[in-house]
Amino acid sequence: MGTMQLHRMCGILVFLGACLISFTPPCDGGNILVFPVDGSHWINMKILLEELHARGHSITVIRASTSWYIPEKSSLYTSLTLEMDEGLENFFEVYLQEHMRAQREGASALTFFKLTKDFLSMISTAHSLWAESLVQLFNDEQTIKSLIDSQYDLVLTDPAIAPGVVLAKYLKLPTVLNVRWITSGDGHFAIAPSPLSYIPVPGSGFTDKMNFIQRVKNMLFYSIIVFQQKFMVGPSYDGICEKYIEGGCDIISLLQEADIWLFRSDFVFDFPRPTMPNVIYIGGFQCKPAQPLPxxxxxxxxxxxxxxxxxxxxxxxxxxxxxxxxxxxxxxxxxxxxxxxxxxxxxxxxxxxxxxxxxxxxxxxxxxxxxxxxxxxxxxxxxxxxxxxxxxxxxxxxxxxxxxxxxxxxxxxxxxxxxxxxxxxxxxxxxxxxxxxxxxxxxxxxxxxxxxxNQPVSPIDQAIFWVEYVMRHRGALHLRTEAYKVAWYSYYSLDVLLLLLTAATVMLLSTLAMFRFLCCRSRRTTKTKQH
Known part of the structure; x- marks a missing residue:
């Protein structure tokens, strides 16, 4: 009888466990605004959209009229097309041909600087074109009203271009980034501590094992990225932030305010480095078992x-x-x-x-x-x-x-x-x-x-979970650090160090002054006794 009761109790517990699993808070069909990047970036963004669509979410994709790969009509999403006067395909084609010719002929220092200048100019032009399209969107009162009335749950964007995070800030919506590259290099450099002593800057060609000369060069490459962001990318959006965003903004701060970073990398592929709790690594999420060939x-x-x-x-x-x-x-x-x-x-x-x-x-x-x-x-x-x-x-x-x-x-x-x-x-x-x-x-x-x-959860399931997590909880504020709002001298505790050095100096000087006073007094006393 005891054995039968035990089996019955086990059965009840299993049933209750199954019920609890099935009653895990669902994420009913959400409403997602997507601001992707064209080209190969769209290939992996589309994979996310396919999964989100399969789970019943409604998706709106903002695309350029000159888009290469993002179709206007799709069974996955409704599109909103922004007019763009000029496409970027020609810029890439010209730059690529010049780059291949330089590689073929053997690049001199002059050629290297020319290619670098052309590349930065191409990137700056791309951001300028997108900034102009974003201004047109903000000035289109009917479209903006439609976006507000749609009551989106979040913005999913690729921050290799910045309009997505600017629009999310304007609409006051939670933001999820499908990211590896931001407007100026690897996204880690904006979100996580990145010591240049062992974290190579993109373009440096170094690993995480650098000698002294390589570390010097690594810092120089980092200065190029800072220059690119401050003088070639940032100015494209400064006017928009000042005019349309209450209190103003800058692109790096907007990125740092994102709720979740779906990072298209992992530490099987990348070098170990510091990270943050709202960075979710989904490297290889687009990979699937091979299907039979034609x-x-x-x-x-x-x-x-x-x-x-x-x-x-x-x-x-x-x-x-x-x-x-x-x-x-x-x-x-x-x-x-x-x-x-x-x-x-x-x-x-x-x-x-x-x-x-x-x-x-x-x-x-x-x-x-x-x-x-x-x-x-x-x-x-x-x-x-x-x-x-x-x-x-x-x-x-x-x-x-x-x-x-x-x-x-x-x-x-x-x-x-x-x-x-x-x-x-x-x-x-x-x-x-x-x-x-x-x-x-x-x-x-x-x-x-x-x-x-060898992972407990597949990267694509990780990605979808965290998108739905942000929808369920209206953001992920508890995973975001406030360190970015701290002044640089406070971040590095230079003010604390200055206070401690000042206190130590005062104590040392006070001690020296006291010894000097006691010594002088002792001498006066000795002289008095002698007289």
Missing amino acids: ADLEDFVQSAGEHGVIIMTLGTLVNALPNAVADEIASVFAKMPQKVIWRHKGERPTTLGNNTLIVDWMPQKDLLGHPQTKVFVAHGGTNGVQEAIYHGVPVLGIPLFFDQFDNLLRLQDRGGAKIINLSDVHSFEQGINEMLHQDSYRQNMQKLSRLHR
Whole structure:
């Protein structure tokens, strides 16, 4: 009888436990305003939107009339289109061609400074265009009224451009950032303590192990980022903040006020560093198990036999390499026993071998997850690098601009990648052969893959949980530090140190004065006795 009662009690407890789980506070369909960034950033933002839409949330996406990838009509969202006089695609294309030409010819110091100036000018132009569109939005009373009346629960934005955080401040809404890069570099530098002694600045090309000279250079690179934010990005929005935001604002302060940072990185990929409680790491959230390839592509892959397949793509912004470069790469591929799948939209290389398949588009995730894929030749964009980690495929990196060199450097430091220069076709051939025949590259990438996959909760579920968390609680104020509002001398306790030094100095001087007084008095007393 006691045993039956025990079983019955266990059954009741299990039932009650199931009920409690099922009664976890739900997040009814929320109303989300999204301000994304175009290009490859949109690819991972769209994945978040697909998950949010599947959970019943209503989504409005603000896009530019000149958008490359963000469609006006979608089953996932309702769009609001801002008029923009000029697109950014031409700026990227011109800069990219100049950058590749400089790499090809060997960049001098003068060329480096010119490219840096052109890059900063391009970034400044992008922010100016978006700032102008934001002003048009604020001046459109009907649209602004519609945004206010829609009673959004939060703003989800990518802070690589700033209009999203400005609009969130104007509408007084909680903010969730889908972020790795802000308006001036890595987002960590705005939110978390970032000692330059062991945290490399983006663009420096350093790891977390720096010697003295590298630390000096690291500080110089940091000064460039500060200059970029203060004099090239900030001024684009200063007038808007002063006119439309009560009490004014600046972009960095708005970023620091964000409730949750969904950070597109993790410490399998990135170097260890200080962080904050409202930074949620979702690196690789876009990665999924490979799906079967289309039949014709599967046949091509299988025809490689034991030699396997090499895949090559240089991302969404690079449609074609210069003809001379493409011919040299094609000639290297033609010598190899492997089959090659190459995303290339330019003229067909004259040296193309029978083993190479040229495509306009490739199912990159599915190819990376295919057991026949041996090497991934890539530019080093965040999405591609994280997918390579997920599937454990070594990377031969050809960085071109933005964060690509830094991404590849992290993989190279962990033994899973090799970085080469676009200008040296010999290093390309050598690098391919090295990655194919040295097992350490694949072994290191597979180790990273195991580490990345060994998580209690998947990155995409983490991301959705925290978006819904902010909706349920109308923000996450308790996770935000107030340190950003403290004066710099208070932040570093210089005022406290000054007080303690002053007190110590006063005590020391008082002690010396007392000894001097006692000594002098003793001498006078001695002289008096002698007389």
